[in-house]
Amino acid sequence: MEWYLPVIWGVIIGVAVIMYVVLDGFDLGIGILFPFAKEERERDTMMNTVAPFWDGNETWLILGGGGLWVAFPKAYAVVMPALYLPVIIMLLALVFRGVAFEFRWVAMTSRRWWNAAFAGGSLVAAFSQGVILGGLVQGITVKNGAFAGGPLDWATPFAALCGIGVVLGYALLGATWLLIKTDGVVAERARAHAIPLLLAVMAMMAVVSLWTPIAFDRIATRWFSRPNIFFLAPVPVITVLVALAVLHWLKSGREMLPFFGTVGLFVLGFLGLAISTFPYLVPPSLTVWQTAAAAPSQIFMLFGVIFLLPVVLGYMAFVYWIFRGKVREGEGYH
Template identity: 40%
Template sequence: MADGDWIILLSAAALAFSVISYALLDGADLGVGMLMGVTRRARHRRAMAVSILPIWDANETWLVLGGGGLLALFPKAYAVLLPALYIPFIIMFMALIVRAMALEFRDEATRHGLKRIIDLLLGLGSWVAGMCQGAVLGTLVQGVSSRDGQFSGTGWEWSGPFPIFCGAVLVVGYLWLGACWLYWRTEDELQSKVRAQAKALSCLTIVLLMILVGWTSTLASQYATRLATPEIMIPASVSMLTLTMLFFAGFRTQFHYLPLFCAIGVFVIGFVVMVATLYPLIVPPDVTLSNAASGPVSQRFMLIGFAVLIPMTLFYNTYGFRVFSGKIRPVKD
C-alpha cells in the first residue's frame, strides 16, 4: 500500500472515530432528553437533567470535529453530501439549539407548568435531532446522486422510506443508551423504572437492527455481498450475542455501568459493519475515499490537528465524567 493510501485510511479512521464518538456520547444525552419528555414525575425529570447538564456541551464537540474533518479531509464528499442534506441538517441544528436552551434554562422557570413545557421542548428537540441524524445516515447508505463531483439529486432523498426507518432505528437506539445511562447514574425508584425501559429498548433495538441489515442488503449488490461475507457477519453476530447476554446479566451485578458499556458495544459493532459494507466508498454509489480526499499536504496537516484535538477532547470528556460521577438522588423539583 502506498504512503498516500495510508494517509487516506488514517484520515478516514479519524473521521469515523469522531462520528462514532459523537453518536455514543451525545446519543446518550439525546436519549435522556427524549425520556424526560415522557416522564411525568418532576423530581425524576430533575434528576435526569442533572445527570447530563455538566457534560452535554462537551459531548457535542465531536460533532464539530466530524463536520470540520469531512470538509478538510474529504472535500469532494462534503460537496456532494451537503447540498443533498441541507434540510435535515438545518432542522437538526435548530432542534439542538432548542434542546440546549431548554436544558440550560429549565431551572430559571419558577412555575411548574412552564417547566413541564420546557421539558417537553427538550424531549421534542432531542427526538427531532435523533431522527435527522438517522435520516442523514440512511441517505448516505442509500446513495447520493452526483455528476462531475457535484450533487445531482432533488434534495429530498432523505425523506424516503429507508432514511426515515434509519431515523427511527437511531432514535430507539438513543433511547436505549439514555436509559442505560440513567440506570448507571440514578438509584431507587427511578433506577428501577429505567431498568425496565432499558431491557425493553434493547430488544427493540436489536430487532430493528436485524431488519435494517436485511433491508440494506437489498439496496446494492455490493452490500449484499459484503453482508454475506463470513469474515464480517460471523464475528459481528457472535459479538452481538455475547454483548446481549452480558447486558442482561449486568442488571444482576453491582456494576451498574455494565449495561451501558454493552449497549455502546452494540453501537460500535453496528458502525463497524456499516463501514465494512461501504468501504471503499465514502458517498455511495460512486464516490470513493481516494477520489474524495484532499491533497496529501492538507491531510497531513489535518491529521496532526486530529492527533492533538482527539486526545485533548477525550481527556476533557473523561475528566468531566470523573468530576460529576456518582449517583444522583431525585429531590423535589
C-alpha cells in the same frame, strides 16, 4: 497523493462519529425518556445526570463535520446538498434543546414548555441523525463529481426506519446511563424501560441487516461473497451475544455493565455499516481517495489533531472523573 492519508482521516472521522453517537447519544436519550417521568423531581434528577457533560459531548460532532469539510471537501460538497434539510433540522433541534436545557432551570412558570422543548429537540435531533445515516447508506446520486439528485432523495422508508432505530438506540443508551447515575424510582423506571428498548433495538438492527443486502447489491456482495462471508460472519454473531449479555445484566440488576454493553452494540452496528460502505465515503460512487483534499492540507490539519485530540480526551476524562458517582434528588450541577 499518499494513499494512507485519506485512510487515516477516514479513521479519525469514524472515531469522531462513534464518540459523538455514544456520548451525545445517552444525553439525547435522557431527553427522549423525559416524557415518561412521572414527577418534576424525577426530571430534575435525570437532567442533572448529564448537566456537566452534554455540551462537551457535542465537540465530537464538530470534529466529524469539520474533519469531513477539511479532509474530504469533495465529499462534503456532495453530502451537504443531498442531505441539507435533515442536517439543518438536526442542528436546529440541537440548538433548541440546548436553549431549553438552560432555560428550564430558571423559567419556573413555564417549565412544562421547556420540558416539551427539551424532549422534542432530543427526539427530532435523534431521528434526523438516523435519517442522515439512512440517506448515506442507501446512496447519493452523483454525476461528474457533483450531487445530481433531488432535495428529497433522502426521504425514503429505509431512512425513516433508520431514524426510528436511532431514536430507540439513544433511548436505550439514556436508560442504561440512568442505571449508573441514579438510584430509587428513577433507576427502577429506567430499568423497566431498558428491557423493551433493547428488544426493539435488536429488532431494528435485524430488519436493517436484512433490508440492506436485499435492497443494495453492493452490500450483499460485500457480506455474502466468498471469502468475505467467512471473515465477516462473526460480526452478527458477536452482536447477538452482546445483546443477550445486556439482557441478562438488566434482569440481574447490574448497573454499569448494561451501559457498556449497549455501547458495544453501537460500536458493532457502526462496524457493520463501515464494512458495508468502505472505501466509499459517498456511496456508491466516491471513495475516500477520490474525495480527499491535497496531501499538504491533510498533513497540516493532521498535526493539529495530533496535538489537540489528547487535550480533548484528557479534559473529557477529567470531567467524567470529577462528576463520577450517582446523582441523588436535590443534587446536581447546572
